[in-house]
Each structure stands twice: as structure tokens, then as C-alpha cells.
Amino acid sequence: QSVLTQPPSVSGAPGQRVTISCTGSSSNIGAGYDVHWYQQLPGTAPKLLIYGNYNRPSGVPDRFSGSKSGTSASLAITGLQSEDEADYYCQSYDSSLRGVIFGGGTKLTVL
């Protein structure tokens, strides 16, 4: 059971918009700690997708965007493409656990 809760799976057709939620608590996201998002393509290492809640590293398309409100954060992907099919993880810090925490991951399927 992950401290950050993500839906196990989401899906969408090419060109559509999908969102992935990441729900935490007052000791992590709600405490003001940043949320980051990673994309993990099959058989590869995770790749930083969004940092500091809404910032995109160089090279990440603007189809990917992040937001944060209260004890939750969200990743939105617009203009879905087949190459977006991957697992997505949110990450933050928890002051009670005194450590980095990850969401359980969400598998995105492009129909």
C-alpha cells in the first residue's frame, strides 16, 4: 500500500486527453512538498517527466503538464500518442516517514 495513491490504470484513444491523479496527505503533498512525475517505458529506467509540481525538463513535450492542489497532484497528457503507453509514477517526500515516497504507479494504455 503506497503512501501516495494513484489509479492502477487509465486509458485513452490517440489524440485524447487523460489525467492521472496522485493523492497524498497532510504529511507529504499537503505539507507543501513538491511532487514529481516519472515515465517508465517497458523495460527501461524511469525518466523525469515533471518536477516541482508543474515544471518540464528540457526535451519533454508540452503535451505533458502537472498540477498540485491541497493533498493531491495530477499529471495531464493531451494529444495522446501510442508512444505515451507506459507506467507513470508520482513522487514526493513524507515528513512522518522521513523519506522519499512514490505512488504505486499508473499504467497508461493508448487504445
Place this chain on the structure above:
Amino acid sequence: EVQLVESGGGLVQPGGSLRLSCAASGFTFSSYAMTWVRQAPGKGLEWVSAISGSGGSIYYADSVKGRFTISRDNSKNTLSLQMNSLRAEDTAAYYCAKDMYSSADDAFDMWGQGTMVTVSA
């Protein structure tokens, strides 16, 4: 080009030991905290341990505290993870990752390709 290359994984019996290494290049290694993250087969990501740029601050997940030891050699641009008293539940791909900035809620902006550790009799 920033690059992280892990090595040292393999098959080990329960109770055994293994030492993982991560060779870093393309950035000023001593200026950044470094982290180990693992992923059990078919499962999600789990933070394992982190070390500050100087090596003076070290953190562990409760699941590995007292069994794993993180260290770094800034003269050789190398990060290490000494794993003792290994258990079946330690079976995972182990990734080293570079911290983006030095804060508790840091992002990891570069990851190695991972090295597989299998604990089995």
C-alpha cells in the same frame, strides 16, 4: 553527456551480501546528492537510500536500515550500496539516480539503466 552505469547485481542466497556500484560521468559528481531506488519484478518504485554530495548526510528506508550501507567516492565519481543480510524481498532492479537539487523533496533527473539483484536459494 550525463551518464550513470550500475554494476554488481546478480544471484545471491538469502543471508548473503552484494555490493552495487554506480559510475557517474558528465557532471560534477561531488555537487549532487545521489539516491538508490529499487523495483521488484512487476511492482512499483521504492526509495532505498540517499547520500549528500559530501557524503556527510545519509538516509535509509526502514526496510533496509541496518542491513544496507550507502557510500560514495567523489575522487572516483562512484556511488556504492553494500547490501548485507539479503532477503527474498530484496529481489529487485536497483537504480542509482542523481538528485536534481539538494532538498528533501528532490526530483531525480537522471537514472542509470539498473542492475538486477535476485535473492534465492
